[in-house]
Amino acid sequence: MGTPMEKLREMRSSEMAWHLDKRINSNQSVDSKTVCSIDKEKELFDEVKYGNKDKVCLLLDEIFNDMLSSGLKEKLIETRCLEIAIMSSRTAIEGGVSLEATLHLNDQLIKEINRPINLKKKFELTKSFINRYINLLHKKNKLHKPEIIQKVKEFINYNYADKLSLDQIANHIYLSTSYLSKIFKEGTGKTVIEHLTKVRLREAKRLLRETEKPLKKIAKWTGYYDASYFSKVFKKKIGVTPGQYRINDHRSNW
Numbered sequence: 001m002g003t004p005m006e007k008l009r010e011m012r013s014s015e016m017a018w019h020l021d022k023r024i025n026s027n028q029s030v031d032s033k034t035v036c037s038i039d040k041e042k043e044l045f046d047e048v049k050y051g052n053k054d055k056v057c058l059l060l061d062e063i064f065n066d067m068l069s070s071g072l073k074e075k076l077i078e079t080r081c082l083e084i085a086i087m088s089s090r091t092a093i094e095g096g097v098s099l100e101a102t103l104h105l106n107d108q109l110i111k112e113i114n115r116p117i118n119l120k121k122k123f124e125l126t127k128s129f130i131n132r133y134i135n136l137l138h139k140k141n142k143l144h145k146p147e148i149i150q151k152v153k154e155f156i157n158y159n160y161a162d163k164l165s166l167d168q169i170a171n172h173i174y175l176s177t178s179y180l181s182k183i184f185k186e187g188t189g190k191t192v193i194e195h196l197t198k199v200r201l202r203e204a205k206r207l208l209r210e211t212e213k214p215l216k217k218i219a220k221w222t223g224y225y226d227a228s229y230f231s232k233v234f235k236k237k238i239g240v241t242p243g244q245y246r247i248n249d250h251r252s253n254w
Contacts, residue, residue: 040066041084048088049095050176051134057127060084064123074119081126085109092133095174096140105132137174148173149187152180153195160199161223166192200224201237208246215242 044059063084067077089102109129113122151173156164169192170177184192200222207218216227219242224230234242 041087044084045087045091048091048130048134049137049174050170051138051179052176053131053134056130056134060123060127060130068119077119078113078122081122082110082113085126085129088130088133091174092137095137096144097133097136101136102133105129145183145187148175148180149184152184152192156192156196156199160196160203161221163225164196164223169196196223197233197237201234204230204234204242205238205245208242218242 040059040063044056044063047055047059064081067080072080086106089106093099093102109125112125117125152169155169155172166177166181170180173180181192184190184195188195190198204218204222207213207221211218213221215231219225219227219230222230224233231241231243234240234245238245240248
């Protein structure tokens with residue numbers, strides 16, 4: 001049967017082959033005027049991932065208008081609509097939605113879009129189904145808030161030494177920064193960055209106690225690539241500078 005991701009790759013490969021075959025058979029150009037902007041489509045899939053319906057609708061309108069103005073034949077535009085919808089469903093699956101649910105919607109969309117309806121209705125169908133993928137993502141995320149919080153904590157525990165930002169953390173678990181910030185604060189009483197700082201400083205204190213490594217190295221190993229900023233944060237949160245903390249710990253062990 002193959003894994004879900006293998007099925008996805010097969011589905012994507014089939015769609016791309018169909019799309020390319022249609023272009024070749026119709027003798028249509030594949031220059032920049034006949035295809036949608038890659039950046040615009042990437043932005044679309046990002047917004048699907050973040051569940052931003054308003055932005056998704058705006059981007060879809062722009063993409064559809066680009067296709068219409070490019071002179072693509074109607075059947076090829078229909079194929080592109082299917083491809084965009086199926087790529088959006090893949091984004092939903094990567095965000096945790098079940099493969100079965102999205103494939104079921106994909107089957108429905110293919111049946112609907114192949115009916116003898118005009119392009120405008122096919123555009124609206126594409127929008128409607130992409131919104132349904134977003135709804136599945138919202139439902140999944142709502143039911144698994146504790147899991148989301150745990151994923152954030154695990155990601156931070158493994159990556160605190162990197163230059164992490166809220167955007168990177170949110171992107172890792174397919175959520176918008178605003179939604180992630182909201183549920184993390186509700187679930188832990190702290191912001192994501194406050195938790196990241198806590199993890200970094202906990203490790204910094206351990207290194208100060210157990211090693212003689214210079215402060216600059218300890219700062220870097222705990223995600224602070226500016227030693228002076230590390231000292232500033234450390235003093236603000238712990239009450240003493242890293243150097244003083246190390247001296248005090250050595251004195252207490254005499």
